[in-house]
Amino acid sequence: MxxxxxxxxxxxxxxxxxxxxxxxxxxxxxxxxxxxxxxxxxxxxxxxxxxxxxxxxxxxxxxxxxxxxxxxxxxxxxxxxxxxxxxxxxxxxxxxxxxxxxxxxxxxxxxxxxxxxxxxxxxxxxxxxxxxxxxxxxxxxxxxxxxxxxxxxxxxxxxxxxxxxxxxxxxxxxxxxxxxxxxxxxxxxxxxxxxxxxxxxxxxxxxxxxxxxxxxLARSARHAAQAQALLDEFAALDLAQLGEPPSLVGLQALSKARQANVLRHWLQRAHGVAPSTAQLDQLQSQVAACTTRGHRIALKVAGGFVERRGSHLHWYNSAPSP
Incomplete structure (x- = not known):
């Protein structure tokens, strides 16, 4: 007890x-x-x-x-x-x-x-x-x-x-x-x-x-914190492989759960923002659909926008260029 x-x-x-x-x-x-x-x-x-x-x-x-x-x-x-x-x-x-x-x-x-x-x-x-x-x-x-x-x-x-x-x-x-x-x-x-x-x-x-x-319940919170620390360590290893900002091809090679984990980690670590569940789901759908050079990504995420630039994703705190 x-x-x-x-x-x-x-x-x-x-x-x-x-x-x-x-x-x-x-x-x-x-x-x-x-x-x-x-x-x-x-x-x-x-x-x-x-x-x-x-x-x-x-x-x-x-x-x-x-x-x-x-x-x-x-x-x-x-x-x-x-x-x-x-x-x-x-x-x-x-x-x-x-x-x-x-x-x-x-x-x-x-x-x-x-x-x-x-x-x-x-x-x-x-x-x-x-x-x-x-x-x-x-x-x-x-x-x-x-x-x-x-x-x-x-x-x-x-x-x-x-x-x-x-x-x-x-x-x-x-x-x-x-x-x-x-x-x-x-x-x-x-x-x-x-x-x-x-x-x-x-x-x-x-x-x-x-x-x-x-x-x-406080013990449960400590267990959750330990689990989150492990996810953060795992995301840091993935991001080191993907590069910063992350490459689309590398993201597409990851499982959906692992991809979500590294995207959250990248946005928080590099830009100090946290996407909502709906925003992250939409971003992952766009990453999966991004199979041609002409596929454009420009999504509202947290207080800014995630945009495709070449073979990588970028986050900006203003609207993407037309």
Whole structure:
């Protein structure tokens, strides 16, 4: 049976490059992470707070974070962002992207020396399960089912999530034992957001049905991440044989599954884009049909276009030439 890792054990196992910045919202998870890291590495930890400006309480959140950091003797940097979403864009995605961009921007500001070497975020086991369930609800493939990685490189900095195997209740117990204050974001109970509906409705139902489901689903996410890593390695070997950009003849010699894998890998690695399932299916159909010199390929893929140029495929972020 899968089990959680105690909060203090997770902190003891955490070995980031120092100095370390902790993304600090003032909530329970980031408060516990900040305090525990500051105790473990005195003078080597800073707090980064992102003021989203999406609700009236945002100013109160910032004031709370200032007070906590003064109490524990940790320097705080705060950055205000416009996290409003564009038409058709998920509000949650827009806020998340703005938050990560702000954390990286604060790390690069260089107002405090030595510069930050890594960033830690307080995502825990419940967050991991919610992310996996969201991915399942959207029909995601292995990248989505891998949920959140324990560490990932963003903008040249390592981003760590050391609490992914820690139960949210254990984090709050740790805070309560130390009489440390935190704030609860009222937007977390707004059931207009899918993640909040999962938290309020689905997780309690799963709690009643499956013992240790959080740890078990988190293990499934790790298995998916391992499988995706193998697919990435395999795709890199195929792409080395096909060349960059990939040759049509080489692509046609691959099985359909292997061809899809290398096309996704090429688009993500070389251009940072991910095709939808429908776009990839259409692209593969065109690759299969491309048996004459005059066959033209010009397909919308992600935010740009895949075009045939001679014997190879190319991707452009603008419309193809006529």
């Amino acid at each position: 899968a089990h959680f890792m105690p909060f203090e054990q997770a902190i003891a196992a955490f070995e980031p490059a120092l100095p370390l910045a902790v993304g600090f919202s003032g909530g329970a998870d980031s408060t516990a992470l900040l305090v525990a890291c500051a105790e473990r590495w005195p003078g080597q930890v800073r707090a980064f707070h992102v003021h989203h400006g999406l609700q009236a309480a945002a100013d109160d959140f910032e004031r709370h974070c200032v007070a906590v950091c003064e109490q524990i003797g940790v320097p705080l940097q705060s950055r205000r962002v416009d996290a409003t979403h564009a038409p058709g864009e998920s509000p949650e995605s827009a806020a998340r992207d703005a938050r990560y961009a702000s954390l990286l921007a604060m790390a690069r500001m260089g107002t405090v020396q030595p510069p930050v070497q890594s960033i830690a975020i307080g995502h825990h086991a419940d967050d991991q399960v919610e992310t996996l369930l969201l991915a399942l609800s959207r029909g995601a493939g292995l990248p989505g089912l891998s949920a959140m990685p324990a560490q990932t490189l963003r903008g040249g900095l390592m981003l760590h999530r050391p609490l992914l195997a820690v139960d949210a209740a254990d984090i709050r117990r740790w805070l309560a034992d130390r009489a440390l204050p935190w704030i609860d974001d009222p937007s977390n109970t707004d059931t207009r957001f899918t993640r909040n509906r999962i938290r309020a409705v689905l997780l309690p139902a799963l709690d009643q049905t499956f013992d240790q489901f959080r740890a078990t």
